[in-house]
Amino acid sequence: MGFIKQETVMERAGCVIFLLFYHTCSGLEVTVPSSHIALFQTRTLLPCTFTVDNPSVNPQFLAIFWHFGNIELLRYDNKEKVSSPRVSMDEQELKRGNASLSIHSVTISDQGTYKCLVIYSPNRQHKDIQLNIQAVPALKIHKKVLRKDEKNLVHCSITDFFPKDITVRWLRNGQDLGSASEKFQMNADGTYNVNSSVTISPIEATDNPVITCQVEHESLLDPLQDAFRVEYGAAPSVQVTSSKTPDGEEQIYMCEARGYFPETVEINWLLDGKRTDPPRGSDKSLFNKEIYYRILLDKDKRPKQISCEVQHETLYSPITETLEVQENNDCKRSCHFGLTAVLLVLLILACGILAAAWYFITKKKYFQKFQVSQIHREPIKSDDEKVTLYCVASNCTMNVVVTWTVKVGENVTILEAQTNKDEESAALLCSDYTVRTDLEQSDNLYNVITALRFKPDINKNKDREVMCNFLCDGRNKERRFTYKLTLKKPEMSAPIKLSLSDSGDVLCSVTLETFYPRNIQIKWSCGVGHYKELDTAKNNIIHNSDQTCNAVSECRVPGHLFKDPGFRVRVTWSHQSMDETEHREVSAADFPCPSVMDEIIIPPLLLHGTEAKLQCRISGYFPGDLDVKWIRREAGKQELYEVSPSDKYKIPVMEVTQQSDKTYTCTASLIVSVSVLTDHGAEFICRVTHPTLVTPLKKRTGELSVTGIPTVNVTHLNNHPRAEILHFFPKDITVMWSRSKSNKYETYEGKKVENEFQKNDDDDDGTYICISDLSVKTHKNKSYKVTVEHETLKRPIEKIIVREKDKLYLKDNENRTTLLPETLHQKEISNSNVGKQVSTEDDLEPNRTVDDSPTSLDNKDGGNTWKKFKKSLKLK
Numbered sequence: 120m121g122f123i124k125q126e127t128v129m130e131r132a133g134c135v136i137f138l139l140f141y142h143t144c145s146g147l148e149v150t151v152p153s154s155h156i157a158l159f160q161t162r163t164l165l166p167c168t169f170t171v172d173n174p175s176v177n178p179q180f181l182a183i184f185w186h187f188g189n190i191e192l193l194r195y196d197n198k199e200k201v202s203s204p205r206v207s208m209d210e211q212e213l214k215r216g217n218a219s220l221s222i223h224s225v226t227i228s229d230q231g232t233y234k235c236l237v238i239y240s241p242n243r244q245h246k247d248i249q250l251n252i253q254a255v256p257a258l259k260i261h262k263k264v265l266r267k268d269e270k271n272l273v274h275c276s277i278t279d280f281f282p283k284d285i286t287v288r289w290l291r292n293g294q295d296l297g298s299a300s301e302k303f304q305m306n307a308d309g310t311y312n313v314n315s316s317v318t319i320s321p322i323e324a325t326d327n328p329v330i331t332c333q334v335e336h337e338s339l340l341d342p343l344q345d346a347f348r349v350e351y352g353a354a355p356s357v358q359v360t361s362s363k364t365p366d367g368e369e370q371i372y373m374c375e376a377r378g379y380f381p382e383t384v385e386i387n388w389l390l391d392g393k394r395t396d397p398p399r400g401s402d403k404s405l406f407n408k409e410i411y412y413r414i415l416l417d418k419d420k421r422p423k424q425i426s427c428e429v430q431h432e433t434l435y436s437p438i439t440e441t442l443e444v445q446e447n448n449d450c451k452r453s454c455h456f457g458l459t460a461v462l463l464v465l466l467i468l469a470c471g472i473l474a475a476a477w478y479f480i481t482k483k484k485y486f487q488k489f490q491v492s493q494i495h496r497e498p499i500k501s502d503d504e505k506v507t508l509y510c511v512a513s514n515c516t517m518n519v520v521v522t523w524t525v526k527v528g529e530n531v532t533i534l535e536a537q538t539n540k541d542e543e544s545a546a547l548l549c550s551d552y553t554v555r556t557d558l559e560q561s562d563n564l565y566n567v568i569t570a571l572r573f574k575p576d577i578n579k580n581k582d583r584e585v586m587c588n589f590l591c592d593g594r595n596k597e598r599r600f601t602y603k604l605t606l607k608k609p610e611m612s613a614p615i616k617l618s619l620s621d622s623g624d625v626l627c628s629v630t631l632e633t634f635y636p637r638n639i640q641i642k643w644s645c646g647v648g649h650y651k652e653l654d655t656a657k658n659n660i661i662h663n664s665d666q667t668c669n670a671v672s673e674c675r676v677p678g679h680l681f682k683d684p685g686f687r688v689r690v691t692w693s694h695q696s697m698d699e700t701e702h703r704e705v706s707a708a709d710f711p712c713p714s715v716m717d718e719i720i721i722p723p724l725l726l727h728g729t730e731a732k733l734q735c736r737i738s739g740y741f742p743g744d745l746d747v748k749w750i751r752r753e754a755g756k757q758e759l760y761e762v763s764p765s766d767k768y769k770i771p772v773m774e775v776t777q778q779s780d781k782t783y784t785c786t787a788s789l790i791v792s793v794s795v796l797t798d799h800g801a802e803f804i805c806r807v808t809h810p811t812l813v814t815p816l817k818k819r820t821g822e823l824s825v826t827g828i829p830t831v832n833v834t835h836l837n838n839h840p841r842a843e844i845l846h847f848f849p850k851d852i853t854v855m856w857s858r859s860k861s862n863k864y865e866t867y868e869g870k871k872v873e874n875e876f877q878k879n880d881d882d883d884d885g886t887y888i889c890i891s892d893l894s895v896k897t898h899k900n901k902s903y904k905v906t907v908e909h910e911t912l913k914r915p916i917e918k919i920i921v922r923e924k925d926k927l928y929l930k931d932n933e934n935r936t937t938l939l940p941e942t943l944h945q946k947e948i949s950n951s952n953v954g955k956q957v958s959t960e961d962d963l964e965p966n967r968t969v970d971d972s973p974t975s976l977d978n979k980d981g982g983n984t985w986k987k988f989k990k991s992l993k994l995k
Contacts, residue, residue: 146170146171146172146242146913146914147169147170147171147237147239147242147243147244148169148170148171148244148913149167149168149169149235149237149244149245149246150167150168150169150170150246151165151166151167151168151235151246151247151248152166152248153248153249154248154249154250154251155248155249155250155251156251156252156253157222157225157229157250157251157252157253158225158252158253158254158255158338159225159226159227159252159253159254159255159281159308159310160224160225160226160254161224161225162221162222162223162224162225163221163222163225163250164219164220164221164222165185165219165220165221165222165233165235165248165250166219166248167185167217167218167219167220167235167237167246167248168216168217168218168219168723169216169218169237169239169244170216170723170724170913171216171239172913175214175729176213176214176215176216176239178197178213178214179197180239180240181195181196181197181213181237181238181239181240182194182195182196182197182237182238182240183195183196183208183213183218183235183236183237183238184234184235184236184238184245185206185208185220185233185234185235185236186233186234186236187229187231187232187233187234188231188232192206192220192233193206193207193208193220195208195210195213196238205222205223205224206220206221206222206223207220207221207223208220208221209221209720209734211732211734212720212734215722215723215731215732216722216723216724217720217722217723218235218237220233220235222250225252226252226308226309227252227254227281227308227309227310228309229250229252230250230251230252231249231250232247232248232249232250233247233248233249233250234246234247234248235247235248252281252282253281253282253337253338254279254280254281254310254338255279255280255336255338255339256277256278256279256280256285256334256336256338256339256343257277257278257279257280258275258276258277258278258332258334258343258344258345259275259276259345260273260274260275260330260332260345260346260347261274261275261276262274262432263347263350263432264350264351264352264381264432264433265319265324265349265350265351265352265433266351266352266353266354266433267321267351268321269321270318270319270320270321271318271319271324272316272317272318272319273316273317273318273319273330274314274315274316275287275289275314275315275316275317275332275345276312276313276314277312277313277314277315277334278310278312279306279310279311279312280310280311280312280336280338281309281310281311281338282337283303283311284336284337285311285313285334285335285336286334286335286336287300287313287315287332287333287334288332288333288334288335289315289317289330289331289332289333290329290330290331290333291319291323291328291329291330291331292328292329293329293331296317296319296323296330297317297318298315298316298317299315299316299317300313300314300315300316301313301314301315301316315332317330319349324349327348327349327350328348328349329346329347329348329349330346330347330348330349331344331345331346332344332345332346350381352379352380352381352431352432352433353378353379353380353433354379354431354433354434354438355376355377355378355379355384355429355431355438356376356377356378357374357375357376357427357429357438357440358374358375358377358440359372359373359374359375359427359440359441359442360372360373360375360490360492360513361373361442370444371511371568372388372425372427372442373492373511374386374388374427374429374440375493376429376431379431379433380433381432383431383432384429384430384431385429385430385431386427386428386429386430387427387428387430388425388426388427388428389425389426389427389428389439390422390424390425390426391422391423391424392424392426394428421444422444423443423444424441424442424443424444425441425442425444426439426440426441426442427439427440427441489512489513489514489515489591489594489596490512490513490514491510491511491512491513491589491596491598492510492511492512492598493510493598493600494508494509494510494585494587494598494599494600495508495509495510496508496600496602496666497509505572505573505574506572506573506574506575506602507570507571507572508570508571508572508585508587508600508602509568509569509570509571510568510569510587510589510598511566511567511568512566512567512568512569512589512591512596513564513566514564514565514566515564515565515566515567515589515591515592516564516565516591516592517560517565518590518591518592519558519565519567519589519590519591520535520589520590521535521536521554521556521567521569521587521588521589521590522534522535522536522587522588522590523535523552523554523569523571523585523586523587523588524585524586524588525552525571525573525583525584525585525586526583526584526585526586527582527583527584532551532552534552534554534571536554536555536556536569551573551574552571552572552573553571553572553573554569554570554571554572555569555570555572556568556569556570557569567589569587571585571587575602575604575636582601582602582603582604583601583602583604584599584600584601584602585599585600585601585602586598586599586600587600605635606635606636606695606696607633607634607635607667607696608634608694608696608697609631609632609633609634609639609670609692609694609696609697610631610632610633610634611629611630611631611632611701611703612630612632613630614703614705614709615627615628615629615688615690615703615704615705615709616628616629616711617705617709617710617711618711619678619741619780619781619782620675620781621781623677623678623679623781624675624676624677624678625675625676625677625678625681625688626673626674626675627643627673627674627675627676627688627690627705628671628672628673628674629641629671629672629673629690629703630669630670630671630672631669631670631672631692632667632669633663633665633667633668633669634667634668634669634670634694634696635666635667635668635696636668636695637660637662637668638694638695639660639668639670639692639693639694640692640693640694641656641658641670641672641690641691641692642656642690642691642692643655643656643672643674643688643689643690643691644688644689644691645676645680645686645687645688645689646686646687647683647685647686647687648685650687650689653674653675653676655674655675655676656672656673656674657672657673657674658670658671658672659671659672670692672690672692674688674690676688678741678742678781679742681706681707681710681741681742681810682707682742682743682744682810683810684706684707684810685706686706686707687704687705687706688704688705688706689702689703689704690702690703690704706810707741707742707809707810707811708810708811708812708813709811710741710811714737714738714739714740714745714807714809714811714812714816715737715738715739715740716735716736716737716805716807716816716818717735717736717737717738717818718735718818719733719734719735719803719805719818719819719820720733720734720735720736721733721820721823724826725793725798725823725824725825725826726793726825726826726827726828726911727793727794727795727825727826727827727828727846727848727884727885727886728793728794728827728846728884729792729793730769730790730791730792730793731790731791731793732788732789732790732791733749733788733789733790733791733803733805733820734786734787734788735747735786735787735788735805735818736784736785736786736787737784737785737786737787737807737816738778738782738783738784738785739778739782739784740782740783740809740811741781741782741783741811742783742810743775743777743783744809744810745773745775745783745785745807745808745809746807746808746809747773747785747787747805747806747807748761748762748805748806748808749761749762749768749770749787749789749803749804749805749806750762750803750804750805750806751801751802751803751804752801752802752803752804753801754799754800754801754822755800759804762789762803766792767791767792767794767797768789768790768791768792769789769790770788770789770790771788771790773785773786773787773788774786787805787807789803789805791803793825794825794884794885795825795826795827795848795884795885795886796883796884796885796886797885798823798825799823799824799825799848799885800822800823801822801823802819802820802821802822802823803819803820803823804817804818804819804820805817805818805819825848826848826849826910826911827846827847827848827886827887827911828846828847828909828911828912829844829845829846829847829852829907829909829911829912829916830844830845830846831843831844831845831905831907831916831918832845833905833918833920833929833939834939834940834941834942835920835927835939835940835941835942836892836941836942838896838897838922838925838926838927839892839893839894839895839896839897840856840892840893840897840903840905840920840927840939841890841891841892841893841942842854842889842890842891842905842907842918843888843889843890843942844888844889844890844891844907845879845886845888846879846882846884846886846887846888847886847887847889847909847911848885848886848887849910850876850887851909851910852887852889852907852908852909853906853907853908853909854872854874854889854891854905854906854907855867855872855905855906855908856871856872856891856893856903856904856905856906857903857904857906858901858902858903858904859901859902859903859904864902864904867893867895870894871893871894871895872891872892872893872894873891873892873894874889874890874891875889875890875891876888876889877889891905893905897920897922897927898922899922899923899924900921900922900923901921901922902919902920902921902930903919903920903921903922904917904918904919904920905917905918905920920939921936923936926938926939927939
């Protein structure tokens, strides 16, 4: 009993030593591409795969390290996982030899050399991969209207590109033009900007050619272009004037741009050089535009300067006119005619023509420069339904008479208000109109501001022709204004916007633009078939400079309701300008976050008789109701059928996570029991349906390539070595026999080696079986080696047989021998082989034939067919 126990312990120890030796000899091969390209601010996957001799990776012996220069980005082993926030690795894929690194929101600083280090104890190997970042440029030509009969400089800006190398070309009708580029500028995120310009001469601009700015960059498949056909325009002339209100607390500044083409122009006010609120202006007229600005003359808040800045397509740089803002007690004159007029007056005063100036100012009233502004319309204030028109006159004598005339169809209304220096203001009231006129005196000259206020008659909806007449010292100046009360229908220029809140609710918003008047009704409702009004709606009315209004309306809807494909959210609005209400609807299909589906991840090797996991990642979808189906196509066929859980297929529960932007990400998996017969050449399809998708998303594996790794068993038949190679695929395999001679092995050729191939029909798995016999007489103290080579093997399989006395033994790597078993079955040999001589080593026993063998092939107990032979292998 003690001996048996000791022998058992020795056997177990030998088994442990054998396993450790087998693991030590396991090969490790790491594969990465030399370089990888990623787009700026996207997610990328740095490929790194590895293989070991044993297809099943044991996590206990595995460690993965990713380095970027000297920085360790990620570490994984059987004890812990350490990584930075922007990098990750799929732990499930590690078991299949996939150690690829995922980098989220790639930046320019991520460019460089990465190292993938794999340790499969005790082996280790690393490979370097170069990550190159590319950012796609954007370009724009800024000036597309030229001035006629002069040279024009056209600019093109190229922004947000990387790497720095870029080619900019200017073309005229497709032909090269000369160009000049400025210095490159680096943005804070590491991308680059550059400006390029070209001078277009009058000769080059004849026949209205097409001017093109073209950019070539390594991030572009095709050159990027911006182009325009030459058009001619006229630059505006700009004049700034001002007038103080009667109470002395405000100064009104007018800025007028005239005589320009095309019509689009931008006018802004600058206070002490800084741009202020959006401009307020009068109604637009073709090629002319006026804006105004009011400044409180409070000493603490009053700016020192006010400037009018005008930008137009014909200008290389804006036109800026500037006036000084005077203090309240120094404001002797309240009307200025631009900086040129002020300088001219100063020059006249400096020359000493004071007497002549006094004479013309006091005695010759007709030389006074009597100025009257255009009639302006005040912007509509919140909840104000009345319209205010005003007009300003400067440098008048004391006898000023202001008359407003309003003509509606055939009806004419005349409203007159006379001012004098002793009265600060005079007001005239009637049933439909209110007139207010205020007077201010400065240097014996008077400035007048008058306003007409009325409520539009929406029911009559008629135009009003308004005239303002100033009578100053017997002379008249009149300004006209046509007020059109036009009902404007709300316009919906953009669809309903959907966004996700932190609470998981869906924010729905809509903008209705340029309607008049401001009264509008907007309601939200939702449901499936039957709509229920929502009480979370909020409306905000915005007044535009052209007197129209915009309305921004939004509501909040619980996010889980969108899981139903039939669920709809409806917004309905009504307005005086509309004959009937209008509405729009949205559903989950209108979400701006459509699902993104990655390619199916397939294990590097699909081995017969093992399980393989196919994975597909779907991200960026909302709501979380996602349906994933796995579809299979048989090899050589077109029919598709849905995969269901069975002994062959396992479909794990999807791993679903919610991201910081409240969208969802999941990984769909399919575990397949791989078989050569059923899976080689077959194809799997991952199909995704979601309420946001009009058509399902699909990703395909392509035709699968399955391999079978051969196993080799060695037996003997009448002391002739035999190798049984089982379960290999594809069929191509090399089996060689050799013998030892002078410390090396010589290979047998010709009839001394007999190989028989057959499909494994009994298992019906598509793999192959090969029976290889060495038909020579073996000798004592000789070694015989069988070598098997197959594409699935990194190294050939070698088995060594030695003959000691009259028996054959199998020798292992530690020179230990095991008695070689005798095969239980023989191969079925055709009658043509009966009677042929058996080849012997050194041609010994030449007279022995097959019939003389100890076990005859036609012996009833020993003669077995292939089928019996394979059954015996299966039993083993």
